[in-house]
Amino acid sequence: MSTMTGGVLASYRFVDAASGAIRTLKAEGIRDFTVYTPVPNVEIAQAVGHRVSPVRLWTLLGGLLGCASGFALTLWMSFDWPLVVGGKPIGSVIPYVVIAFELTILFGAGATILGLIFHSWRNRQMGAYEGRFTDDHIGIFVRCPTERRAEVEALLRAAGAEEVRVES
Amino acid sequence: MSPATVHHEIHRRGANAPTASLFVAGIVLAIVGLGTFVALAMGDDPGRAWRLFLINFLFFTGVAQGAIVFAATQKITKGVWAGPIIRFAEAAALFLPVSVVCFLVLFLGKHHLFPWIEHPTPLRGNWLTVPWVFWRDLAALLALMVTSVAFVYHDLKPDVAELRDHVTGWKRALYDRIAGDYVGSPEQLQAVERRINWLAPLLCLLYAYLFSLLGFDLIMSLAPYWMSNLFGAFFFMGAFLTGLTMLGLMSVFWRWKLDMGAVIGREQLHDLGKLxxxxxxxxxxxxxxxxxxxxxxxxxxxxxxxxxxxxGDWRPIAILVGLMIFLIPFWGLIWVKAKINRVTFTTFLAISFVGVWLERYLLVQPSLTEAGPMFGAPEIAISLGFLGLFLLAYGLFARTFPMVSPRLLAKAELTGHH
Incomplete structure (x- = not known):
């Protein structure tokens, strides 16, 4: 978790320029930066090269828990108050698959949202931001100490930034 | 090598694909299979031979038709990612005439197959009578064959015109004949694409309707008093799955055979694995x-x-079918690495492919015989015989037509899919 620090904010109009800038930053050994894009983009995602998201583990565990809960709920209720319906066995697994499937989806989706919130909160990074990053520009905010800012600014500009400003 | 030379090489190899291995395997398997079938059908257990013939006819017709329908879905959805591999699916088109011939042969053994001939089913009216079943299924197969061949022909035309300088002799004459006055002008290309855009949805609709009919007539009618409305969809979606697995296996094969590593990358295998x-x-x-x-x-x-x-007796087969079509590919192909790695990709696809064959076996066999599952030389030989016929027809297509489409390849590369 990093708190608000100063740095350099650059905005780009083109995907290839932005992904080029990201690659140059990484080649220079600068890794503490945040990228904003208006829409998800494969090329930028590949340039950033995030590790695999830990959220998917939440989804898996949520789904498995949901599946187990679905069978547990239906079987427990059937045996707790046994009623023979239509001559079928008390614990009929075939129709309970439907409940287990639905709860798998429900718990899986819920766990995904919880995981997303949890990890976003834990890794929250406050940095400079502009409204146009949700519109038609791609933003890169690089956190760096004052003495490196000139170097980073030159680097971002060389990569084709439309605008670069230093945030203290 | 520069990218241009790499492409030129791939185009040349695609127009002159090495098919000797397909032919040799196809001929050997087809002869063994056909011999076994004739010996068994003339011998002491004709029922067993005809049942295996029906199972394999259904399975391999489904493989070929499913693969071509997959190509049609790519045209409808404008899926350019499949450009480099689409021809490996379309190449199954030449099996469709073979499958029509097999259908005609199938009716020679009708008394061993259709219980409603000996025991008519008044409940179904005239629906299950030999002439009516025969003519409507033949019409269905012919309609599918004609539409599929027309679809593949129009997709081939621009490629044949572009690649005619790469071939010589009778192939050159054939390519010139197909290309006609086609020189690749934008208007001509548009005209071809208009036809494809019209044929592809038609093929998908015909497939859904007519394969449902074939499923009802050739599988469900074997137990004439049983019915399930969904069975038609179950049958043709299973066939679609085998078309996909065949395409996946062939993509790995041709990638190696045509040395197409530069244009068929992890993305195609990944996408096919996901499908x-x-x-x-x-x-x-x-x-x-x-x-x-x-x-x-x-x-x-x-x-x-x-x-x-x-x-009862069939339970182990049913469990095996569930494992091979659903559980094993589910757990196997859920991982990215397993989809990209050629060995695991091929293994899981092959398991699914054989699984659907077993499913067809399970759908047909118990309706027609009191005996439990039998797996012996006849089962293996006759099935391999059909595989041989399929490989022969497939090899003939690959021998004749370009297995690489320069225009679809270029389109796929433009979007960064390789």
Missing amino acids: VFAFSIFWAYLMYSQLLVIWYGNLREETSFVFLRLW
């Missing part, structure tokens, strides 16, 4: 949708079909 994964789940979904209502309704005429297959 096989998705349609394995869809198969399980359709299977369960039928099982659930039959279980709930608990009507004797409906449950007997399922009961016969899920309990």
Whole structure:
């Protein structure tokens, strides 16, 4: 978790320029930066090269828990108050698959949202931001100490930034 | 080598694909299979031979037709990612005439197959009578064949015109004849694409309707008092899955054979793996949708079909089918690495492919014989014989037509899919 620090904010109009800038930053050994894009983009995602998201583990565990809960709920209720319906066995697994499937989806989706919130909160990074990053520009905010800012600014500009400003 | 030379090489190899291995394997297997079939059909157990003939006819017709329908879906959805591999699916088109001939042969053994000939079913009216079943199924197969061939022909035309300088002799004459006055002008290309855009949806609709009909007539009618409305969809989606797995296996084969590593990359295998994964789940979904209502309704005429297959002698086969089509590919292909790695990709696709064959076996066999599952030399030989016929027809296509499409390749590369 990093708190608000100063740095350099650059905005780009083109995907290839932005992904080029990201690659140059990484080649220079600068890794503490945040990228904003208006829409998800494969090329930028590949340039950033995030590790695999830990959220998917939440989804898996949520789904498995949901599946187990679905069978547990239906079987427990059937045996707790046994009623023979239509001559079928008390614990009929075939129709309970439907409940287990639905709860798998429900718990899986819920766990995904919880995981997303949890990890976003834990890794929250406050940095400079502009409204146009949700519109038609791609933003890169690089956190760096004052003495490196000139170097980073030159680097971002060389990569084709439309605008670069230093945030203290 | 520069990218231009790499492409030029791939185009040349694609127009002159090495097919000797397909031909040799195809001829050997077809002769062994045909010999076994004739010996068994003339011998002491003709029923067994004809049942195997029906199972393999259904399975391999489904493989070929499913693969071409997959190519059609790519045209409808404008899926350019499949450009480098689409011809490996379309190459199955030449098996369709073979399958029509097989259908004609199938009716020579009708008395061994259709119980409603000896025991007519008044409940179904005239629906299940030999002439009516024969003519409507023949018309269905012919309609599908004509539409498929027309679809593949129009997709081939621009490529044949572009690649005619790469071939010589009789192939050159054939390419010139197909290309005609086609020189690749934008208007001509547009005209070709208009035809494809019209044929592809037509083919998909015909496939859904007519394969349902074939499923009803050639599988469901074997137990004439059993019915499930969803069975047609179950049959043609299973066939679609085998078309996909065949395409996946052939993509790995041709990638190696034509040295196309530069244009068929991890993305194509990854996407195909995802599709096989998705349609394995869809198969399980359709299977369960039928099982659930039959279980709930608990009507004797409906449950007997399922009961016969899920309990008793056939139970191990049913479990194996569930494992091979659904559970094993599900757990296997859920991983990215397993989809990209050629060895695991091929293994899981082959398991699914054989799984659907076993499913067809399980659908046909228990309706027609009192004996339990039999797996011996005839089963293996006749099935391999059909595989041989398929490889022969496929090899003939690859020998004649370009296995690489320069224009679809260029389109795919433009979007960064390789």
